[in-house]
Amino acid sequence: MKPVTVPFFISHQGCPHTCVFCDQRTISGANGELPTAELIRDRINLWRSSARERPLEVAFFGGTFTALPEEIQSELLAPLQPLLEAGTVDSVRISTRPDYIDADHVAWLSERGVSTIELGVQSMDDSVLAASGRGHVAAESLNAIRCIKRQGIRAGAQLMPGLPGDSPASSLASLEQVISAGVDFIRIYPTVVLQGTELARRYSAGEFMPLSLDRGVLLCALLLHRAMQAGIPVIRIGLQADHGLDAESILAGCWHPALGQLVRSQLYADLVCRFVPSGQRATVYCHPARLSDVIGVKRETLLSQLRRGVQMRVVPDAALQNEELTIQTEDSCTTYSVIADLHYSIHEV
Numbered sequence: 068m069k070p071v072t073v074p075f076f077i078s079h080q081g082c083p084h085t086c087v088f089c090d091q092r093t094i095s096g097a098n099g100e101l102p103t104a105e106l107i108r109d110r111i112n113l114w115r116s117s118a119r120e121r122p123l124e125v126a127f128f129g130g131t132f133t134a135l136p137e138e139i140q141s142e143l144l145a146p147l148q149p150l151l152e153a154g155t156v157d158s159v160r161i162s163t164r165p166d167y168i169d170a171d172h173v174a175w176l177s178e179r180g181v182s183t184i185e186l187g188v189q190s191m192d193d194s195v196l197a198a199s200g201r202g203h204v205a206a207e208s209l210n211a212i213r214c215i216k217r218q219g220i221r222a223g224a225q226l227m228p229g230l231p232g233d234s235p236a237s238s239l240a241s242l243e244q245v246i247s248a249g250v251d252f253i254r255i256y257p258t259v260v261l262q263g264t265e266l267a268r269r270y271s272a273g274e275f276m277p278l279s280l281d282r283g284v285l286l287c288a289l290l291l292h293r294a295m296q297a298g299i300p301v302i303r304i305g306l307q308a309d310h311g312l313d314a315e316s317i318l319a320g321c322w323h324p325a326l327g328q329l330v331r332s333q334l335y336a337d338l339v340c341r342f343v344p345s346g347q348r349a350t351v352y353c354h355p356a357r358l359s360d361v362i363g364v365k366r367e368t369l370l371s372q373l374r375r376g377v378q379m380r381v382v383p384d385a386a387l388q389n390e391e392l393t394i395q396t397e398d399s400c401t402t403y404s405v406i407a408d409l410h411y412s413i414h415e416v
């Protein structure tokens with residue numbers, strides 16, 4: 068059963084770095100204060116009452132958890148200990164930088180119930196990391212992932228396609244390297260230019276051009292497809308709209324409030340284009356959970372099929388897997404898989 072996440076944003080806390088893209092206060096929508104023990108307990112109780120039977124996961128997002136002084140990390144984790152013992156809280160997740168992870172500290176976190184660590188890997192290309200002011204190298208990300216996995220903790224990687232100096236090939240190589248290193252899940256956050264950041268200055272000076280939305284969707288579709296082929300879940304694509312992001316804070320870049328849906332829709336639309344000749348009528352069956360992805364944001368897939376002369380009807384079919392479509396045309400009825408029957412080339416992005 069999918070856990071309910073109780074989020075705590077620890078904006079910029081503990082982080083001595085200033086990555087060129089980062090304005091943690093904007094991204095997290097938090098005010099920079101650490102949650103007190105009382106607030107942690109109160110919020111968990113509140114969420115517990117609405118979670119019903121679903122497991123509860125406490126997540127410390129943003130900032131750099133393991134760069135906080137150890138006594139503060141202890142203070143944040145302390146109120147969770149009795150709740151973990153009582154089974155009120157099932158798991159604890161933190162996010163941090165790869166260069167603030169070592170075997171001893173991962174063991175310390177594990178003893179205090181941390182079961183998932185998300186790393187801000189961003190890229191596995193050292194020149195991209197340097198151009199983005201990250202202050203760490205790719206080898207540190209590999210070490211961190213291995214450390215976490217050796218301790219039996221789940222490891223996640225956040226990747227940021229479109230950073231300064233990045234290319235589609237470099238983004239794909241980054242994804243493949245974190246998968247090979249053994250991550251359990253991935254988040255993809257295409258780079259956006261936020262007001263007040265160094266990236267905004269470079270953008271305004273004509274020194275940096277971010278991915279457009281269209282290109283970003285194509286690149287994310289390729290990355291998602293590779294992750295699906297490897298069996299690694301991509302649990303989020305694009306920054307969340309409800310965390311302080313709005314039209315005023317975003318200057319440029321690949322951002323849309325439903326970016327994940329745009330990307331998944333691209334995969335299904337490509338499958339339909341591949342197997343439905345133009346000018347035909349088609350009935351497309353999909354898993355009910357994927358209905359809106361197959362139809363597209365604002366019915367864009369249906370409309371784009373119409374533009375190529377395809378009248379497409381979409382019908383839910385619970386017998387299908389999430390990644391499957393059964394396509395019925397005038398001549399055939401066949402089940403295809405986004406994973407097995409689509410082939411992307413880096414040159415298409």
Ligand code: SF4
Binds near residue numbers: 091
């Ligand atoms: S390490 Fe994270 S919190 Fe620190 S500046 Fe970079 S993105 Fe922001």
